[in-house]
Structures are given as C-alpha cells and as structure tokens.
C-alpha cells in the first residue's frame with residue numbers, strides 16, 4: 036500500500052470545475068420565478084441562472100390582470116419582480132425569447148431569436164395556453180383569448196373602440212373578463228354551453244345567485260348555448276356568433292375563455308413524457324432527471340393545477356431539490372376558488388356537488404343573497420360552496436384540508452366559527468360589505484383600503500405577508516378572518532389558508548410542534564441546543580417564536596430535569612412582571628381566590644407608597660395591580676411584600692393566572708357549595724404551573740354563576756349534589772362558552788379531574804394554544820375519554836401534574852433572596 | 866479623541882442576553898452578548914415606539930423588541946423584514962474580557 040494521497044487532490048482543480056453549475060429556466064412566469072425565489076433563499080450562490088421568457092415583460096402577477104382589465108389597477112402595479120431584481124440576483128433574463136428546442140444530449144436550449152444556452156439543470160415552467168374552440172372563424176381579427184398582458188391590452192384597446200362584446204365561457208376567467216369589459220363600458224353577453232355558470236366550482240343554486248348579481252351589474256347571459264361558428268363581417272373582423280340551433284348574436288369582439296391546456300409542446304418535442312401535462316414525480320422531476328418542471332404545465336399524480344397556490348407549493352419543493360437538500364416532497368394540493376369580482380363573495384372547495392354516499396347541510400336565503408352548502412362524508416367536511424357570506428371560508432378550508440372529524444361541530448358547523456363575533460371591529464364578519472375606510476385591525480388601526488392596496492402593490496399572497504407589510508392581524512389576531520377574506524377576494528384562489536395540522540413551528544424549522552415534542556420525549560433531549568442540533572434547525576439560535584416554545588416543551592416534558600432557560604423567555608416571564616409601554620413594570624400579587632387580609636392590603640398600600648407607584652388598580656381578575664414600577668425596584672418590592680406572605684400572581688406568565696370565586700355558601704343565601712374554599716384549594720394546588728398559554732379558573736357557588744365560570748379555561752359551578760365542571764371557555768379576543776365536561780360529588784374529585792385535564796393540556800397543546808384552541812383540535816370526546824371515563828389515565832395524569840409541581844417555590848421570594856438572580860434587575864452606569 | 870471606559874466583563878452579560886447602561890440622561894444604552902460572545906451596543910430605544918430593546922429576546926445578531934415584536938439588527942440597528950426604521954448603534958469594545966464604551970458618547 037502506498038501512502039500517497041489520491042493524485043487529483045494535489046492538483047489545482049481545472050477552471051471549468053470551479054464555475055457554478057448552470058440552471059436554465061424556460062418560462063418567466065409565476066411558478067418559474069417563484070421557484071427561483073425559493074432557491075435563492077436556500078442556496079443563493081449555487082447556480083449560474085439564466086431565464087427565458089416569451090413575453091416582453093419581467094415576471095408579473097397574472098391573476099391581477101382582471102383588476103387591470105377592470106381599470107382598478109395599472110400594469111406597472113402588477114409587476115412582481117422588476118428588471119432590477121434579476122440584476123441584483125445575478126440572473127440573466129432574456130425577454131421576448133421563446134425556447135423552441137431542447138437538446139437533451141448536448142444539454143442545450145435554443146431560442147427562436149437565435150440564442151443557445153447550456154444547462155446542467157433545466158426548469159420548465161411554460162404555463163398553459165388558452166384552449167381555442169376549433170370552430171370556423173376562430174382566427175378572425177377581433178377574436179381574443181385571456182391569458183397575458185398582450186391579451187389584456189388588446190381587450191382594453193377594443194373596449195375603447197367598440198361597444199358590443201361576447202365572452203364565450205362562463206367559468207372563472209370568462210366572468211372576470213366579462214366584468215372587466217363591462218366596467219370599461221361595453222355591453223357584454225356571456226355565452227356558456229352548460230346550464231349554469233362556473234359549473235366546475237358551483238352548484239346550481241349558488242350559480243343562480245351569482246348570475247343574478249352579475250345581471251344586476253349589467254351583464255347578459257346565454258346559457259346552454261353552443262357556438263358553432265364565428266361569422267366574418269365586411270371589414271374582415273368578427274361580426275357575429277352562430278349557435279348550434281341556427282340563431283345568431285351580433286358582436287364586435289369575442290373573448291374565448293373555455294379552458295386552458297398545459298403548455299407541453301416544447302417538452303414533448305424534446306421527448307419528455309407528457310400526459311395532460313409534463314409528468315413529474317413528487318420531487319417535481321420529469322422523466323429526465325436533469326429536468327424539473329413546475330406550474331400549470333405539469334401533471335402531478337394525474338392532476339394539472341390551474342391556480343397559483345399549488346404552484347407555489349411545487350416551487351418550494353422543486354427549489355429544495357435544486358438546492359440539493361433533497362428532503363421536500365410534493366403530495367398534491369387541496370384548492371379552493373374565489374371569484375375576483377369586486378363586491379361578489381363566493382367560495383368553493385372540494386367535492387361541492389355531493390354524491391350518494393355524502394350528506395349536504397344547506398342554508399338558503401335567496402332574498403338576502405346568501406347560500407351555503409357543506410358536504411360531509413364519514414363525519415368529515417369534503418366540500419363547500421358559499422355565496423354571499425364567505426366569512427368562514429378559511430375555517431372550512433382548514434377543516435377540509437386537515438380532514439378533521441366534525442362530529443361535535445356539526446350542530447353549528449353551518450353557522451361558522453365566527454358566529455359569536457370577535458371583538459375589535461364592531462362585530463363585522465363580512466369584509467366585502469365594508470367601505471374602504473372601515474377599520475379592520477383595531478389594534479393597529481389598519482383600514483380595509485390600505486390592506487387591499489398593499490396586497491396588490493406588494494404582490495402579497497399569504498396571511499403572514501399581509502401581517503408583515505400592513506400589521507393587520509399581527510397583534511391580537513381577532514381580525515384574521517376579515518383579513519383572510521380580503522386576501523381571498525383580492526388574489527382569488529391564490530390564497531389558501533395554511534395547513535392547520537401540519538404547521539411548522541416557525542420559519543426556523545419544517546417540523547411541527549408535535550414532531551418537536553415527540554423528539555424531546557423519545558430522544559430525552561434536555562436543552563434547546565440539543566433540540567436544534569437533533570432536528571437540524573435552520574437558524575443558529577432560533578427566533579422569538581421557537582425559543583419560548585422549546586423552553587416550555589422542555590420543562591413540561593422533563594420536570595425537575597430540564598433546566599429553565601431565562602434567555603428564551605419573553606421579558607415578562609424573565610422579569611416576573613408585566614412590561615409596560617414605557618419600559619416600567621406592573622406587579623400583581625396573588626390574592627388566593629380573590630381573598631385578602633387587612634395585613635396583605637396594608638402591605639400592598641405600603642409598597643405602593645414606598646416605591647412611588649403611580650397607579651393602583653383592581654384588575655378584572657379579582658386582585659390588585661401596582662403599575663409603573665421600575666425594574667430595578669422589583670426585587671426589593673417583592674421582598675417587602677413577601678414579609679406579609681404575598682407571592683407572585685403570575686399575571687405575566689403562560690401559567691396559572693387567577694381562580695376567580697364568588698362568596699358561595701360561606702355567605703350567600705343561595706350558595707350550595709363553599710366556592711371560596713374550593714377556589715383557594717385549586718389555586719394552591721396549581722400555583723406555579725407553567726402551561727402552553729395562560730390558564731384561568733373560576734368557581735361559583737350556584738348556577739347563578741357570579742364568578743363567570745362559563746368563560747374560563749376551567750369553570751366550576753356548585754350545585755346541591757356536587758359540582759359541574761366546564762372546560763375550554765375563553766373570555767378574551769373571542770368569547771367562547773365553556774363546554775360541560777362532567778359532574779362530580781366532592782372537592783377531591785374536582786381537584787383530580789381538573790388536575791388531569793390541565794396536565795393533558797400541558798402535554799398535548801401547542802405552545803400559545805389556549806385550552807379552547809386545543810380542545811377544538813383534540814375534540815371534547817377525546818378529552819372526556821382521557822379524564823372522565825378512563826379512571827386509570829385520569830389518575831396518572833393527575834400524578835404527573837403533582838410531580839411536576841412538587842417543590843414549586845415563589846419566584847419573587849426566590850429572586851429577592853438570591854443575589855445570583857439579581858443581575859437581571861441591576862443597571863450599570865457609564 | 867475617544868475615551869474608552871470599562872463598563873463590565875463579558876461574563877456579566879448572559880449569553881443571548883443584554884444589560885442596561887445608564888448615562889446620566891435618557892436614553893440608556895443596551896449592551897448585548899450573542900451566543901458566540903460578540904458584543905454589540907444600541908441606544909435602548911426601538912425605532913417603532915421607543916420600546917426598551919435591552920428587554921428583548923436575542924437571536925443570532927438580532928433582538929426582538931418586547932413591545933410589538935420588531936426585529937432589530939444588532940450590527941447596524943436596522944429593522945428587519947417589512948418594518949422600516951433604525952436604532953442608533955453605539956461604539957463598543959471588547960478587550961481581554963472587558964467591555965468598554967466611549968465615555969464621551971453623545972446620542973446620535
């Protein structure tokens with residue numbers, strides 16, 4: 036054996052090998068460029084990129100051609116990536132340059148304008164072409180299709196010269212074209228071969244309502260009519276349509292919008308396997324492994340999509356493989372439809388027609404212009420059509436995508452998630468009926484017009500993007516439903532609500548909350564760096580979303596073993612007080628069950644005076660808030676309060692907050708149970724419990740329910756024979772009435788059931804889920820099974836909770852007494 | 866000429882944490898320490914609504930403001946993402962484990 040290293044490692048690598056591999060993209064449209072954007076995020080310098088586009092423009096937002104046609108926007112406003120973008124990313128852009136041939140042996144592409152480019156990887160994103168009815172006269176001047184800027188320009192131009200237009204095709208695009216031409220002053224007739232409009236998205240009743248509102252806007256319809264010929268006028272232009280029955284209809288412009296076909300001509304000429312689209316596998320690779328394809332030109336698992344949302348999902352996966360990460364997989368998309376005609380609210384998704392083995396739930400109020408149909412199969416929502424009220428479309432879409440069982444939701448499914456009303460926008464649930472100046476986001480003062488304008492001008496497609504750019508829905512989130520509606524009505528089916536079940540924890544990882552928890556449990560991970568290494572986090576030390584979540588998952592999975600990481604806690608939990616707008620803090624001592632002794636009240640009063648507290652306030656949670664305390668005074672104030680036995684109220688934490696009580700049978704003439712005593716017992720048991728989100732309890736002594744047990748995470752109502760336990764209520768952003776869990780006879784049983792319920796919540800909910808959100812997902816049946824029916828399981832859950840809470844100390848006393856903890860509160864000086 | 870004044874040692878700031886330095890008059894200075902022991906200093910004022918950046922959560926070379934969640938670069942004070950604004954950076958030195966600030970520092 037020789038000790039020589041391999042020869043080639045000693046020699047300088049030849050230049051050609053050091054240059055970057057070449058990626059060529061054919062098709063400068065929405066899917067192709069989106070793939071590049073995703074690729075640049077993962078591997079910005081990996082490829083030498085060249086793009087060919089047949090159109091003379093940089094990438095634009097094709098779906099906004101409809102508002103351009105309707106005169107609501109200009110072409111300039113719909114550009115998504117301007118020429119500078121290509122330049123800044125070192126991408127060679129060839130516009131007006133159509134690729135006509137691919138040589139797969141030499142790995143070169145050839146364009147009609149004489150360019151030749153070599154590739155190592157090729158991405159086909161050629162989109163689709165409008166289908167043209169092969170009838171006589173289809174190629175006459177004055178016959179247009181509706182696909183790109185050139186078509187849109189031609190229509191705008193025609194609208195300025197002619198008066199009468201016919202749109203053939205009553206589908207989504209046809210109706211948007213018709214509406215646009217009408218807005219430009221033409222009289223427009225829509226000719227449709229089927230008996231009702233948008234038959235691929237709507238059932239008949241919804242289509243009838245749609246037709247009526249479009250008629251109210253001045254459109255005319257000829258349904259069930261098949262065109263057999265386009266007739267030529269004296270000037271050579273199209274002058275009329277002739278139908279199968281021999282009748283005719285005069286016109287000066289015909290827009291054909293009868294469907295699209297994947298644009299596969301180039302791929303087919305190169306010998307790539309195509310069948311109703313360029314056939315790709317789950318990594319978006321064609322049958323030639325060097326060639327990928329995305330967008331409307333592909334056929335994936337037999338489906339060619341015609342909406343933007345699935346193409347964006349494909350783009351993400353293709354980019355992942357082009358970057359040689361090799362882990363993403365595209366499994367197909369569930370899509371929904373939205374018509375972008377201003378003022379018309381319509382939504383459809385899934386198997387909306389229903390079948391023999393499915394059931395329909397229908398609400399029809401034609402006078403109010405509202406129609407809703409939900410299709411259920413095997414206790415799951417499989418389809419929906421909404422007309423006139425689409426407030427809940429995102430929710431339905433979520434249920435549909437997640438294939439969630441809707442057994443318990445069924446009685447009020449049709450009335451939607453929002454029928455109880457969120458706070459902050461005058462109870463409005465219909466975005467379409469609001470004027471432009473209506474305030475949508477009450478936290479950040481953002482109005483409807485601003486949101487729509489930003490979505491259009493910035494080319495936004497997701498809720499997250501709208502949050503970042505407008506701030507709407509980014510604080511308390513109560514207006515999310517409205518913002519989703521605006522997004523959907525502006526970008527149509529291009530907006531698809533995020534997957535609720537398989538939601539990545541945050542942008543630092545693709546893993547879900549559940550996967551992260553599983554890894555922590557099964558791999559016995561004990562620190563945040565261990566989790567990040569094991570699950571290959573994308574950022575060096577996470578973000579403000581994942582770090583607090585990971586910290587919670589660690590301490591709740593491995594109590595007494597995993598160490599708390601203060602730097603991964605939001606300031607309130609790190610400083611054990613609530614930060615105020617001016618950087619001062621508020622201090623809320625615990626008043627067990629809302630009870631106080633004169634000594635405690637005196638201690639609070641003394642502390643308020645000693646530290647010059649500007650505001651003392653009774654909170655909504657039956658205790659006293661000292662507001663405006665300087666951070667450096669906190670430990671000393673706590674030490675003073677502790678002398679009278681006062682401890683932290685955790686008003687700052689994702690933890691046990693308050694146990695609200697009424698006076699109960701201790702004093703009240705109606706009281707059936709000792710609610711104060713039980714409340715104090717519960718609060719003592721749960722003291723110091725960290726939870727996914729805050730937890731609030733209430734105990735009322737009789738069904739008059741003066742402690743408002745009906746809107747608490749856990750609400751208890753005393754009755755003569757024992758206690759009723761209610762769970763998963765919420766009194767905050769969205770009022771949700773708690774659901775009945777069970778009835779028990781004794782205080783001890785209350786403690787055990789409540790303890791088991793909260794432990795299950797601690798173990799299973801996602802960080803920042805209140806109990807209501809978690810129970811909505813997990814199902815009350817499951818919860819009942821675990822904490823009411825299965826007595827053994829109840830017992831073990833309860834024991835796990837008690838174990839986790841063993842030896843819990845008051846954080847205030849601990850910090851005040853321990854000099855090593857004081858650093859957080861000390862200020863240095865210059 | 867800049868006068869450097871020793872403020873504290875590196876160990877006195879927790880990793881991925883911050884400390885506040887008062888300078889006679891507000892605003893204070895926020896001193897940050899990253900996971901890999903780099904030290905940065907900003908005026909303790911978020912460009913959004915003057916939130917105390919020192920109280921934020923530190924990740925990599927960014928801090929997330931505790932009040933409304935803007936993410937500010939520790940390197941140049943720029944707000945990240947779709948937010949626009951800039952926190953003032955303050956010159957800081959790390960030498961032999963000591964962190965120093967300019968004692969004659971004026972606010973920008």
Ligand code: SRM
Nearest residue numbers: 613614621653654655656657658686765766767768769805
């Ligand atoms: C002090 C208090 C208002 C008052 O003066 O009465 C208060 C103050 C705050 N609430 Fe509250 N809430 C207070 C009772 C409530 C109640 C009523 C109750 O507890 O009976 C509710 C509705 C009940 C519920 O939670 O279901 C309530 C629903 C909220 C929500 C919405 C939660 C939700 O899931 O919908 C938030 C936002 C959040 O937590 O994300 C919130 C958040 C806040 C924060 C922490 C905002 C923040 O992040 O800085 C406020 C801190 C102010 C401060 O510095 O002290 N506060 N908050 C109340 C303290 C009670 C206590 O003694 O601990």
Ligand SMILES: Cc1cc2nc3c(=O)[nH]c(=O)nc-3n(C[C@H](O)[C@H](O)[C@H](O)COP(=O)(O)OP(=O)(O)OC[C@H]3O[C@@H](n4cnc5c(N)ncnc54)[C@H](O)[C@@H]3O)c2cc1C
Nearest residue numbers: 062064065066089097098134162330331342343527528529
């Ligand atoms: C008027 C209109 C309204 C729409 N509204 C919606 C909506 O509300 N919601 C929604 O989700 N979707 C909507 N769509 C559909 C959406 O626009 C498409 O799904 C999306 O644009 C498809 O992206 P793509 O990249 O696959 O194709 P395209 O965006 O069409 O891009 C393909 C590009 O490739 C170019 N090209 C083709 N062959 C070659 C070649 N050989 N060489 C070089 N270049 C080539 C084409 O010129 C084109 O520019 C709408 C479409 C139209 C036309």
Ligand code: SF4
Nearest residue numbers: 478511654655767768
């Ligand atoms: S205390 Fe609660 S309701 Fe009042 S402003 Fe603050 S978060 Fe809003």
Ligand code: FES
Nearest residue numbers: 911913914916930
């Ligand atoms: S003050 Fe910093 S985000 Fe608002």
